[in-house]
Amino acid sequence: MxxxxxxxxxxxxxxxxxAAYFAGMRNADVAIVESLPQLGGQVAALFPEKNIYDVGGIPGIKAKDLIKNQVTQLQAFSPKIFLETSVKDIEETPDGDYLVQTNHDPITARAIIIAIGNGAFAPRRLAFDYDPQLDHNGTVDYFISxxxxxxxxxxxxxxGGDSAVDYALALEPIAAQVTIIHRRDQFRGLESSxxxxxxxxVNIKTPFLLNSLAQADDQLAVTLKRVKTNDLETLLVDxxxxxxxxxxxxxxxxxWGLDLKGVxxxxxxxxxxxxxxxxxxGDAVDYEGKLDLIATGYGEAPIAVTTALQAVYPDKIRPAHSTSLFN
Ligand SMILES: Cc1cc2nc3c(=O)[nH]c(=O)nc-3n(C[C@H](O)[C@H](O)[C@H](O)COP(=O)(O)OP(=O)(O)OC[C@H]3O[C@@H](n4cnc5c(N)ncnc54)[C@H](O)[C@@H]3O)c2cc1C
Structure with a gap:
């Protein structure tokens, strides 16, 4: 069976x-299913090098290090982790448990916590066509690993968003030169950043749109078009x-038979x-006042785990503080 x-x-x-860590602290038998080949969701896949400043108790941490710490933390309980496994459907069994259909074998569980963020994600690409070889050889990248x-x-x-500004600041002491190109004069990053x-x-080019890309010997010729005047200028970069x-x-x-608000x-x-x-x-949910932040999701996880375990094991006592669980 x-x-x-x-x-x-x-x-x-x-x-x-x-959520998996907190469930481990409650002695629950937990499994995580993740469709990507790595853990960490958006944080690891989309902005690993960005600094995160809005998690309590952490003055500032690289996104990839936050995930590394979470994985280390999780090792205390060694939950079962299914990577490269995507949930397709959730079927209720006659005894009120769930049979979860995936692209691999089905998984059975007494309760389920959905933490799929915004679902499968992909970077928004440049609006014009260019030689695909530039992607393949890493001359054009959609995120920095x-x-x-x-x-x-x-x-x-x-x-011109938060992470573009963060990338510019992170690269400025390392790169020979950093140029940021944005179609507006105002950036949407944190004011202090x-x-x-x-x-x-950092060389700031605003208000400019990218117009075309071309290989120029061993460099990339990025042609920019000034908004309104349409004047063109070319930048040579690596x-x-x-x-x-x-x-x-x-x-x-x-x-999945769920009540949704939008997505x-x-x-x-x-x-x-x-x-x-x-x-x-996490980012998968909506309720009045919801904020799509890691800190908010960290708060929701213990609530969901506690509610789930009360439903599965009604006689189980409510959570104690972590110190009493580890001593
Ligand atoms: C550029 C950028 C910068 C950000 N900066 C900050 C910041 O500084 N501070 C902050 O607090 N927040 C920041 N955020 C928001 C933060 O990343 C999210 O709030 C957080 O990642 C939400 O975590 P999550 O676990 O709910 O979802 P996600 O991180 O999206 O993780 C969901 C996981 O579920 C997996 N999944 C999806 N569908 C399935 C399926 N069917 N089966 C199996 N697995 C599935 C996905 O592959 C993914 O790994 C930023 C977001 C972006 C895009």
């Missing part, structure tokens, strides 16, 4: 990881980082969905 987990967490982003690869190079960053960038050696945000696809949620799962203050013993947390 297939193993039946107390709790199956769908999504191995920061919020799913913390290794800052060191930019050391001593001329880097252009296209984008924007001011820091304006006072740095690498272009495009940071136009991401598109996400959470259409799979519509097949988010509706939950109450106990993180309950409309389906019994199915809870949802």
């Amino acid at each position: 297939a193993h039946k987990y107390d709790l199956l967490i769908i999504g191995g982003g920061p919020v799913g990881l913390f 290794d800052l060191e690869a930019c050391r001593g190079k001329k880097i252009a960053i296209a984008g 924007v001011t820091k960038m304006q006072n740095s050696s 690498k272009l980082i495009v940071n136009y945000g991401f598109t996400a696809d959470s259409r799979i949620l519509r097949q 988010k799962v509706k939950v109450n203050t106990r993180m309950e969905t409309n389906r019994p013993k199915i809870y949802a947390i």
